[in-house]
Amino acid sequence: MTEYLPGGTSPKAQLIADEVRRRIATQQWQQGQRIPDEADLAVEFGAARATVNKALQVLADEGLLERKRRAGTRVVVNPARKATFTIPIIREQIEKLGQSYSYRVFTVRRGPPGNRIVTDLGVPASAPFVHLQAVHYGDGQPFQFEDRWINLAAVAGMENLDFKHINANEWLVRNAQYLRADIEFSAENATAREAQLLGATAGMALLVLSRNTWNDKGLITSVRIACRPGFSMKALD
Amino acid sequence: MTEYLPGGTSPKAQLIADEVRRRIATQQWQQGQRIPDEADLAVEFGAARATVNKALQVLADEGLLERKRRAGTRVVVNPARKATFTIPIIREQIEKLGQSYSYRVFTVRRGPPGNRIVTDLGVPASAPFVHLQAVHYGDGQPFQFEDRWINLAAVAGMENLDFKHINANEWLVRNAQYLRADIEFSAENATAREAQLLGATAGMALLVLSRNTWNDKGLITSVRIACRPGFSMKALD
DNA sequence: TCATTCAATATATCTAAACATATTTACAAG
DNA sequence: CTTGTAAATATGTTTAGATATATTGAATGA
Incomplete structure (x- = not known):
C-alpha cells in the first residue's frame, strides 16, 4: 500500500x-x-x-x-498553472555563467521623479530622486541595460552615495529591504539608444523586466531592465 | 505597539x-x-x-x-527575489476582461514530431504527434497565437479527438495531469505570419511563452504562445 | 415574496505538549 | 591531528483539543 x-x-x-x-x-x-x-x-x-x-x-x-x-x-475545475521565477542578482547570474562581470554607469542625475514615476506609481513630484542608466556586462559583452529611479527619501544613508561608482542594485539589495514589490515582463523593440548600448540592432525584440519595490516610507526604486537580444527567463513548476 | x-x-x-x-x-x-x-x-x-x-x-x-x-x-544574505506568475486559461483570462472569447484553428496535422521537439526535448522521432496552430481572440481581436505539438502516446483517449473543433488547451488541462513542467518567457520579433494572424506588423516585439509538460509516459505537449503586441505578464511578490 | 434571524457545519487558526531528526559542540580515543 | 561518540539544542512534524469565523440552509416574520 x-x-x-x-x-x-x-x-x-x-x-x-x-x-x-x-x-x-x-x-x-x-x-x-x-x-x-x-x-x-x-x-x-x-x-x-x-x-x-x-x-x-x-x-x-x-x-x-x-x-x-x-x-x-x-x-478546482480549471486548475491555473503557476510558475515561480527567481530574479537573481545580475552579478551572480553572470558569474554563474563563468563570465567576468562588469558594470558601467552612463547617466546619474539628481532631481524630481520622472513623469511616469509620478503618475503611474503615485509618488509626490517633490520627492528627491536619482535617475540612473547603466549597463551590465558579462565578459565585456552587454547583458542588460538598466534604467532606474531611486527615491532618496526611502532609505537612510543614500543621499551621499556616489552612484557613479557604486552598484545601485547591489547596494539596494543589501541595504533596502522591501515590503512589497511588483514585477512585469514585456517585450519591446529596442530603441536606437538601447540597441547601441546592448550591441544590437534597433527594433530587435528585447525582453523587458520592470520592477517596483516599496517599503514603509513609500517607493524605494523603480527599475526597467532591457535584456540583451535572445535572453529569456526560465522556470520549472 | x-x-x-x-x-x-x-x-x-x-x-x-x-x-x-x-x-x-x-x-x-x-x-x-x-x-x-x-x-x-x-x-x-x-x-x-x-x-x-x-x-x-x-x-x-x-x-x-x-x-x-x-x-x-x-x-538570508542576498535574498533572491522571486515572482510567481499565474498562467491562466486563455478563455478565462479573456472573459475576465469582459470580452467574448473565440478560437480558430489554422493547422492540424498528424505525423512525427518536429525537429525542435526531437532534438531539444529528447522525444523519439517515431512518436505519434499532432501539430496544431490556432489563434485565440477576445471580442474578435487576436489575443494569442498558439503553436502546439501534442504527443498522442502520452494520454489515452486522444487518438480520436477532433482537434479542429476541440480546444486542445482546455482538453489537456482537464484530462492530462502533468507531473513536471517548464516554462520560458522570451521576446521575439513577429514573423510575417504571426503579424498577419495577430493583426500586427512584422518585426513588432512579441512576448513569447514556451511551455512543455511531461507525465510518466514522457512529453505531453510543447506549446509556444506568441502574445499580441503590448501584452505583458504581471506578478506581485 | 422577500428579508431577517439563527442554528448547523466545515474550514481556519491556535494551543500545548510530545516525539523526531539534523547538526553542532564537546570530549574521548586512536 | 583525526576520528568516533555522545550530549545538547533548534527546528520539523504530528497530535488532540479548543475556539473563531464564514457560509449554508432552514425557520421566521414583515
Whole structure:
C-alpha cells in the first residue's frame, strides 16, 4: 500500500498531499466535485485533522483545490498553472555563467521623479530622486541595460552615495529591504539608444523586466531592465 | 505597539510574519544574523511555538529566512527575489476582461514530431504527434497565437479527438495531469505570419511563452504562445 | 415574496505538549 | 591531528483539543 520514496520516508502531510494529488490526477475525484471533509480524511489516513489540513492547504496553494468554510473542499475545475521565477542578482547570474562581470554607469542625475514615476506609481513630484542608466556586462559583452529611479527619501544613508561608482542594485539589495514589490515582463523593440548600448540592432525584440519595490516610507526604486537580444527567463513548476 | 490593518485583524501567524519582515526591512535584524529561536519568539509574541513556526516557515519559503535544525534561523544574505506568475486559461483570462472569447484553428496535422521537439526535448522521432496552430481572440481581436505539438502516446483517449473543433488547451488541462513542467518567457520579433494572424506588423516585439509538460509516459505537449503586441505578464511578490 | 434571524457545519487558526531528526559542540580515543 | 561518540539544542512534524469565523440552509416574520 505505502510506497517507498528513494531517500527515506516523507512526512505524513506530504504523503497525504501526494495521495490526494493522485486521486485528482486519476479522476477518482473529479473536477468540481466536493471531497470528503477534513475529519473524514483524518480518519481514513489515520492522521490528525491538523495534518490533513496542512496537506490540503498545500494543494490549495498549488491551485488544485478550492476551500471554503462551511462549503467544504472541492477540486478546482480549471486548475491555473503557476510558475515561480527567481530574479537573481545580475552579478551572480553572470558569474554563474563563468563570465567576468562588469558594470558601467552612463547617466546619474539628481532631481524630481520622472513623469511616469509620478503618475503611474503615485509618488509626490517633490520627492528627491536619482535617475540612473547603466549597463551590465558579462565578459565585456552587454547583458542588460538598466534604467532606474531611486527615491532618496526611502532609505537612510543614500543621499551621499556616489552612484557613479557604486552598484545601485547591489547596494539596494543589501541595504533596502522591501515590503512589497511588483514585477512585469514585456517585450519591446529596442530603441536606437538601447540597441547601441546592448550591441544590437534597433527594433530587435528585447525582453523587458520592470520592477517596483516599496517599503514603509513609500517607493524605494523603480527599475526597467532591457535584456540583451535572445535572453529569456526560465522556470520549472 | 500593535498596528491596525484596514479591514480587520489578521491571523496571528500573519501578524508575526509581518513583524519579522519589518524587523528585517528596518535592519533591526541584519543580513546573515541569527534571529531568536522559536521558543523565545513564542514568548515574545505571546503565541504558541507552532504559530511562530508557521510564520517563519512562510518567510523561509519566500526566501527571506534560512532555517536549519540545531543551527537556528538566520536572515538570508542576498535574498533572491522571486515572482510567481499565474498562467491562466486563455478563455478565462479573456472573459475576465469582459470580452467574448473565440478560437480558430489554422493547422492540424498528424505525423512525427518536429525537429525542435526531437532534438531539444529528447522525444523519439517515431512518436505519434499532432501539430496544431490556432489563434485565440477576445471580442474578435487576436489575443494569442498558439503553436502546439501534442504527443498522442502520452494520454489515452486522444487518438480520436477532433482537434479542429476541440480546444486542445482546455482538453489537456482537464484530462492530462502533468507531473513536471517548464516554462520560458522570451521576446521575439513577429514573423510575417504571426503579424498577419495577430493583426500586427512584422518585426513588432512579441512576448513569447514556451511551455512543455511531461507525465510518466514522457512529453505531453510543447506549446509556444506568441502574445499580441503590448501584452505583458504581471506578478506581485 | 422577500428579508431577517439563527442554528448547523466545515474550514481556519491556535494551543500545548510530545516525539523526531539534523547538526553542532564537546570530549574521548586512536 | 583525526576520528568516533555522545550530549545538547533548534527546528520539523504530528497530535488532540479548543475556539473563531464564514457560509449554508432552514425557520421566521414583515
